[in-house]
Amino acid sequence: MSSIEKKDALQTRHVPLEMDPEQFRAAGHRLVEQIAAFMATMPGGLATSGETPRQVRDVLGAKQPLPQHGDDPSRLLDETARLLFDHSLFNGHPRFWGFITSSAAPVGALADLLAASINPNVGGWVLSPVASEIEAQTVRWIAELIGYPVDCGGLLMSGGNMANFVGFLAARKAKTPWDVRKEGAQSHVGNSGNLRVYTSAETHTWVQKAADLFGLGTDSIRWIPTDDKLRMSAQALRKQIAEDTAQGELPIIVVGTAGSVSTGAVDPLLEIAEICHEHDLWFHVDGAYGGFAAALPDASPDLKGLSLADSVAIDPHKWLYAPLEAGCALVRDATALHDAFHYHPAYYHLGDYEEPGVNYHEYGPQNSRGFRALKVWLALRQVGREGYVRMISDDITLAKRMYEFIAQQPELQPFTCDLSIVTFRYVPQDLKAPSQEVEDYLNKLNTELVTRLQNGGEVFVSNAVISGKFLLRACIVNFRTTLEDVRALPGIVVRVGRELDGEMRGE
Numbered sequence: 001m002s003s004i005e006k007k008d009a010l011q012t013r014h015v016p017l018e019m020d021p022e023q024f025r026a027a028g029h030r031l032v033e034q035i036a037a038f039m040a041t042m043p044g045g046l047a048t049s050g051e052t053p054r055q056v057r058d059v060l061g062a063k064q065p066l067p068q069h070g071d072d073p074s075r076l077l078d079e080t081a082r083l084l085f086d087h088s089l090f091n092g093h094p095r096f097w098g099f100i101t102s103s104a105a106p107v108g109a110l111a112d113l114l115a116a117s118i119n120p121n122v123g124g125w126v127l128s129p130v131a132s133e134i135e136a137q138t139v140r141w142i143a144e145l146i147g148y149p150v151d152c153g154g155l156l157m158s159g160g161n162m163a164n165f166v167g168f169l170a171a172r173k174a175k176t177p178w179d180v181r182k183e184g185a186q187s188h189v190g191n192s193g194n195l196r197v198y199t200s201a202e203t204h205t206w207v208q209k210a211a212d213l214f215g216l217g218t219d220s221i222r223w224i225p226t227d228d229k230l231r232m233s234a235q236a237l238r239k240q241i242a243e244d245t246a247q248g249e250l251p252i253i254v255v256g257t258a259g260s261v262s263t264g265a266v267d268p269l270l271e272i273a274e275i276c277h278e279h280d281l282w283f284h285v286d287g288a289y290g291g292f293a294a295a296l297p298d299a300s301p302d303l304k305g306l307s308l309a310d311s312v313a314i315d316p317h318k319w320l321y322a323p324l325e326a327g328c329a330l331v332r333d334a335t336a337l338h339d340a341f342h343y344h345p346a347y348y349h350l351g352d353y354e355e356p357g358v359n360y361h362e363y364g365p366q367n368s369r370g371f372r373a374l375k376v377w378l379a380l381r382q383v384g385r386e387g388y389v390r391m392i393s394d395d396i397t398l399a400k401r402m403y404e405f406i407a408q409q410p411e412l413q414p415f416t417c418d419l420s421i422v423t424f425r426y427v428p429q430d431l432k433a434p435s436q437e438v439e440d441y442l443n444k445l446n447t448e449l450v451t452r453l454q455n456g457g458e459v460f461v462s463n464a465v466i467s468g469k470f471l472l473r474a475c476i477v478n479f480r481t482t483l484e485d486v487r488a489l490p491g492i493v494v495r496v497g498r499e500l501d502g503e504m505r506g507e
């Protein structure tokens with residue numbers, strides 16, 4: 001073909017990826033019908049197909065090579081919907097209580113479809129005019145909901161880890177006594193000390209990842225002991241900071257947790273805020289899970305104390321029920337966020353306005369950014385403050401009821417109930433007398449029990465380890481859970497526990 005002929009051929013360009021509007025409409029309608037049917041039947045089935053990795057790979061045909069030629073998208077969507085409906089774990093199932101993974105608001109699924117259809121790049125205002133403004137409003141509404149200053153800076157991230165990283169990096173920039181972005185986080189000429197981070201052992205592993213990734217090293221973390229409620233000891237914190245300061249170390253940040261992953265413990269945030277204020281340290285709160293409970297009128301003063309933090313990480317994909325992924329970082333002083341992240345490359349000229357819009361790439365680590373805010377914003381509008389307060393409060397009440405039902409069952413031993421997390425374990429009737437041997441066996445038994453329960457799919461719980469005891473753990477971040485679901489748990493655990501105990505003791 002000559003170049004002229006090539007050019008002519010392109011006048012009727014063949015684009016295999018395009019769908020004409022009729023084709024899109026038909027395929028979309030079919031898919032929405034299938035999803036609606038799935039949503040109607042899913043709660044009545046099992047929470048998971050419980051298959052092994054090998055079984056799933058076989059169904060998928062994991063080893064098949066990349067297709068050389070294309071296929072009809074409508075047919076592919078039919079096939080794929082089936083594949084997902086039949087071989088997934090459903091965290092939207094009413095009896096899914098594992099980890100801290102919530103049921104997803106249906107409006108969020110529609111929001112994601114809409115967001116992807118417009119496909120704004122929310123890294124620069126000019127690329128995403130209304131989407132950028134919706135993100136800014138979402139951040140402000142989240143702050144308002146939990147009682148944080150509404151003039152804060154903030155942005156949506158993929159989840160709690162990333163939102164915590166944003167707070168950590170803002171702290172690192174604001175509190176390091178040299179230009180840490182330019183010179184790095186290593187102890188500095190003229191400064192004998194190292195940067196120090198203070199947190200409790202109940203803090204989520206993001207803090208290790210942050211210390212590692214951002215150049216401080218995990219040895220920079222001071223692990224402050226906890227009290228019998230697994231809350232950071234403020235007294236021990238005070239003491240450690242004083243000791244380090246006397247040694248010439250450089251304390252920069254204290255991380256408090258509002259709702260720990262294992263048990264939902266809330267650190268003494270009011271006292272920690274005071275200590276940070278006295279020592280001019282950055283106060284960061286990890287509220288990825290529990291932060292939204294600060295919206296409840298009867299939230300504890302410590303939980304409400306997250307309003308005093310310099311930065312907060314909070315996960316809309318937990319208690320706002322946004323479909324994955326959606327985390328949110330809030331930073332009291334918006335300039336601190338800008339200071340921690342902005343560069344001004346010559347290849348970005350993102351508009352001149354009298355009243356400028358936010359270019360989010362200057363306020364966080366990402367460059368191109370998706371429109372995560374839409375699903376959060378629409379759900380906030382669908383139910384309002386009132387709706388969220390009600391749903392979160394119901395989750396907490398259901399957890400309390402679950403704890404009571406567990407306590408009434410002689411073969412179950414309850415441990416903790418905080419926010420919406422309950423921990424407990426299965427103890428066979430004849431193993432009540434405490435001994436190391438019994439404890440070892442109970443740990444083995446309950447470890448196996450978690451796996452068996454998870455694969456069975458009747459109820460899905462995960463685990464916690466408290467003082468060396470391996471426990472079952474149910475976390476209700478699930479608007480589909482009812483009292484009946486919660487009441488069913490003890491019977492199921494005891495039935496499966498007995499069966500397993502029988503097998504393990506060779507009866």
Ligand SMILES: *Cc1c(COP(=O)(O)O)cnc(C)c1O
Pocket residue numbers: 100158159160161162204206257259260261286287288289290315327
């Ligand atoms: C869930 C959670 C995280 C991690 O959040 P991701 O969204 O999974 O990245 C961090 N801290 C706490 C307290 C959490 O509950």
